[in-house]
Amino acid sequence: MTELTSHGRGTTTARPAESGREPAAPEPAPAPARRRGRRRDRATPYLLLAPALLVLGLVLGYPLIRLLAISMQDYGLRALFTGSAPWIGFANYAKVFTGGEFTAVLVRTLVFCAALVAGTLLIGMFVALLLGSLGRRMRAAVTLCLICAWAVPNIAATLVWQWLFQPGYGVINWLLTQLGIFGDLTQHEWFASSFSAFCVVWLLVVWQSVPFVALTLRAGLSQIPRSYYETAALAGAGAWTSFRVVTLQFLRPILLLVTILSVVWDFNVFNQIWILTQGGPDGGTTTLGIWSFTQAFSSQSYGQGAAIAVVSVAMLLVLTAYYVRRLVQAGEQW
Amino acid sequence: MHQRYLPHRLPLAAGLIALALTASACAGSSAPANKSASGSKTLTVWYMDGDLSTQDQAAIGAAFTKATGAKVNVQIQEWTNINTKLSTALAQNDPPDIVEIGNTDVPLFAATGALTDLTANESALTQGQSWLPGLSGPATVSGHLYAAPLFAGNRAVIYNKKLWAAAGITTLPTSYAELTADLDKIKTANPSPDFSAFYFPGEYWYGALQFVWAAGGQLATESGSTWSGALGSAAAQQGLATWKSFQNTYSAAASRDVDTKSPDQDALFAQGKAATILDTSINTVLKDEPSLKGEIGTFPFPGQTAGTTQPVFLGGSDLAIAAKSSNQPLALEYLKAATSVAVQKADIVGLDGWTPISTQLIEQTSDSLSQTSKAFAAAAVHSVATPATPGWATIESDASINQFFAAIATGSQSPAQAAQSFDSHLDQALNASQ
């Protein structure tokens, strides 16, 4: 039944222009729903959703079904040209799990994703706090640097990174050698070992992801009323305790959202790894995304690639299921 | 009260969306350009960036137009991810009529039904010539021909005359031993760690394979219809060991796990950071540093025995007709124009300096070649192709062969260890069905 819901926090007409600036009150009481029984209303939400459903269906929905279908077919290049492919049930999936590569690839993906999320969130939080305690000019400078890093398109950034870390001509090697601590690093090859290759990719992804997290958390922090901190200080709480009790509590919804987004995006990092390492050395930086891609586009086993992609989506859903439910529930209060 | 105006927002919003999307639709119409206003047909031909020069492409087009009256619409494609591009393009219902495909990628498309079978027209295309096996072999699947050779390119040694002379070398090496002796002299004369007597990147598998073949080894052998990796054989191992020592001795330490493009080996040579490189032509070096004109010399990479040369990787491209193209007879005429003796001599060799597609043409044009181009043609005589199976495309695009050689060069794996894992990858990839 279509209904109009009134939402807000009880007293809603009080501060219209500042509705975006109200502090997030802990648990607002839901206003009573008002019923409108007119038949016309039933169709309206669906009409409004129609364009979105149409586009999503064409570009994501139908291809997703196709993806699932392909994952259960022996779909290679010939199938692409002739349009028909034999059905092989779950054989592609079986190959994924029994091929011997799966565990290594999965572990690599999970560890790298965790490292990225941790790095982004920790540095982002640090920067958000830093921004709060700076004067106006320094704050503008820091924000400017963040914006520049965020705005650079990631293909351009990856190419620049390749240039920065080049053995022999890259400026990073030269700078590190000048420091004198590490010895002569001018010919050092960053992509020769999978660990250092991952470090370089980590730096690139974090460099571009921190701005979003930092600015989001910063805005969240700015909305916490000072009175809470003052109360905590009066009650004798130290810096760490007041951070834990006040800051983190208030930031919880934002942190939840930002963490989920980070996990989803970092799990699926692809361009940066592919351009910098192509999944090497010797498969050492092959994550689930790279693996799916090489199966599909290097070996032309689109069916195999599709199976890996489906598995990776399933993994991600499992990882984030709990948090996604909480997020949706939180939104449902209104 | 909401619902009173919400439905009215709908038309406005819908109108704006329609406007935005229509703008994009109008700007990018995809009307097929196969018939121009005058009624004469246009053939769409795809060429790869950097292979044939624009003059060369125009010359072939002119020969074709003269013979048929139809026009040519040339599109240039980039090498990055080209197999994906070709796969999707050839799967469309209005594909490009003719595509240039690298000779090592042809088996992939030939075996999967994307290209037109040319067997019936083979003699009209060869016109009595014996095509280089490295170009026609990959285009032949189960005795059927699916593409016609366009040009061949291979590698020879390019050296900086000044640097060589400064190290006291007066005659060109004719054997491997002489070459290494010369390089030792250059190395002594230029001791700086970022200078390479012979810059040879560790991932440069096109060049590294020469050592394997020179020692009598193979990438893979075919028995019946099964391929098996052969890099673990004694001959191949010896070749790999020779290569490893060559690479480690004469090429800068930073080059062990990079490819020829980052950093760019021609740029390094042009800057004087390398006295010698192995490459397919001197054109890029001259573009980077035009003042080097006249300062560059070439010679084929010498083999162990004096007077012989190392077998080179035969690169090059074939032209193929898309199976779904609606201009089959016209496309065939284009292929005939491109493979004709006249065009090969005047344009492929004459304009661009590439190696022509048959042994007869190589002999006939060798005198007309410039001093620096002679070495490439001489090297082509002794050339080897990669396994003519669709699975080879996998090896090239998943970069496993780059990693194989890089692991040996950096020492992270011994030649035997690296060969063991790479051979099993070859076994799996080369035999994979499509």
Add this chain to the structure above:
Amino acid sequence: MSARSRRRTGRKVALNGAAALFCVIWIFPVYWMVNTAFKPYGDILRPTPGFLPIPLSLGNFADALGKPLFGDYLRNSLIVTGAAVVASSLVALLAAVALTRFRFFGRRAFLISILAVQMIPQPALVIPLFLSLKSANLLNTLLGLSLTYVAFVLPFTIWTLRGFLHGVPVELEEAAMVDGAGRLTVMRRILLPLVAPGLIASSVFAFITAWNDYVFAYVEMKDQDHYTLPVWLVSFSTNTGTDYGGLIAASTLFAVPVIVFFLLIQRRLVEGMTSGAVKD
């Protein structure tokens, strides 16, 4: 007193120092990109890097812009990005209104599913999307490409705008209508300004996604003059060598519009992201 103020200045110096160090580190790659782009080609490959592009040279930019069909690539990128930004904002706004102002069957399922589709790795969609667009006859069209980007951007955009609309109380609109304001006026004067920061945030996201994408533009387009700028970026690396100067100059040119755009709207952008986020 003086001890405390000394501590305070000490703390201030430390914070400013940390901030300054942060700025240097964070801006370095962008600075290096611009520095390299303006160097003469021969100066780029030197073992001792030059930190200032002296002598200043525009040669790399000339190389980059001189590539054939650059004008077409630019035009296509602008059209596709513009269409994606406009269309996605509108479609998402309508959807967000439906999700926040109404309760209907399938609402929760829709919300969860659009969050779930964000998890699909984009490369996995290349072939299925190719097949889908082929059936719809939208291959090799800017329309098909624009729709692709709209769909990729919609989930995030719908979530953001939904968060925004939560913060706009229904009573506001009703009060205005009671006061005699017409429907469109209400939308224009009341709703749009309040939702504007959210629209800006989602527009930026659509802009980056459409401007940046290489794979889908590459696969969906057949004719050379239908490609977009990312394909141009890739073309500096050929089989015969990499034009590093041109490549970095092209990357700089490619990044500049985005950076400038961001800087212009950054205050509104931050407002937009956070107000929406807080509501969730």
